[in-house]
Amino acid sequence: MDEPIPATGRQFEITYGTARAVVTEVGAALRAFEVDGVPYSETYDADERPPGGAGAVLIPWPNRVADGRWILEGDPQQLALTEPDKHNAIHGLLRHVPWTVTEHAEGIVVLHAMVPVQPGWPVPLLTSIGYSLDADGLTVTHTVENLGSRAVPFGVGVHPYPRAGNAETDDCTVRLAASSVLPVDSERLLPARPSRALEGDELDLRSGRRLGGVVLDTAFGGASPRPDDPEQLVRHSVTDSSGHGVEVWADPVFGWVQVFTASEFPGRGRAVAIEPMTCPPDALNSGTGLITLPPGEGWTARWGLRPVG
Template sequence: MRPATGEQYELDFGDLSATIVQVGAGIRSLRFAESDLTEPYPVGEQPPSACGIVLVPWPNRVADGRWELGGEARQLDLTEPAKRNAIHGLLRRRPYELVDRSDSMVTQAATVYPEPGYPFLLDTTVTHELHTEGLQVTHTISNAGESAAPVAVGAHPYLRIADVPAEQLTVTVAARTRFETDDRSNVTGEAPVAGTPYDLSAGRRVSELELDTGFADLPDGPVEHVLAADDGRRVVLWADEAFRYVQVFTHRSFATKPGGVALAIEPMTAPANALNSGRGLRWLEPGETWSVSWGVRPEGFGGEAYLASWG
């Protein structure tokens, strides 16, 4: 059977393994020994609910797919038709080209070509690498056009800890504000989380949460978001200082988990509707290149044996 997501790149490093796919440069699986660290999906299927994909040149939503550039209205394709939004950028269903490959690393490239809604030319690469700290993902964007281009980067991993139901896990996100949204998931305002059910800074049981929520006002410098089991195992999603926003999604209709919850923790360099608000956008000048990184680190999956496997 031919994979629905193109080439499948199998990576290995000690007890870590991953499957990275060609379409959307997504993560189809990430494991430590026999424990899944992200939600896997079958080789014959498309990524359910954007599972593991790269979000470029913007993450999340653009309301009505409309924004203005130099006073001129721009219209993006409505890729979330039920809510009349443009969602998750322009590369989520496009095949990438192989650039470099080793047992533990793969680099893929894709070009964003100009179109009426986004008239810019970008060369992009994504490197997935397994090493002693887990999985590291590095995104590079170069402006190959003749005018400054607004860009942002996101990713859409669904985290898990082996076979522990997500409802029994605790999620910690050190954010001080959240974005309020309307019934189309578009931003209408921003509010502090302190003293509200949206405060995840001290950890909240996933069973208590009903979220498809963007968060902001993260601590300065690199950030860490944590999913933890009661037995001490943790999956840490870390991101460098460019990722000042994060979306947390408790998905109760994830295609491969009927009746259960899949939890997405989505690092983003800009929030929803950034093409309109300008918040978090990076304007790349012609010829300029920008690189950002995030990753997934397992902790407590075997103690000394875990560390020794990389010795």
């Protein structure tokens, strides 16, 4: 009798030297990333659902859509309410479906999935995600192709939980390359007011803040590269007291980042998610940060995890 398949499907391991990552078949999620046996992302058992959306790929929108409703060229759309307690559609359409592996070698795995026409989503998309390891760490490459006959707006996000090795989360410092924050209501976590600049604000994390006592489920905007950055990448990080940790880098199109502090990540306790996003919560209604893809055209962008210190 064949071994039972775990809840997250088959597990695809990739390696480069002492670096190792594991990607799941269901949701194409990042389940582990480590170097020299030191963990740089939170992990979980293959036979449990990803806690707190850990490692999830958020396509064709990240975060929330109020009431699951939006309008495409005058046509009302109604998505399934996948966050029923808040009456929202959350985190896209591909978190719980199996992806198809099209390439799997020692240091790379590439998976594809289709966003088919369905209630609330009238344009088919083909998307892929490639995870690759090299001497610099983990690089994740997204592509999206419009297979339909009309243009469609979309967004992309991811949900990693970076960690600074074995340091306790509350002893670590988080830094964000974000210059604004989007206030949300406390009940449904939907935008309540326009974004505000972070100059002089206690939520300004550009210079770093110790995570002890910090509670966030917050969307930050204005994420951009430093002017002197030779790679022109957006850079966030979680580091321990010695400066050792992990950088979450992204192409500039990921101009938003959601930060979520989990109080009870299994086997870990406190953990922090740093989620690069191309658009903010409820973007299918506000239009902010959406990428519009004409028929037959494609889009690609990258982000990754890199040990630092």
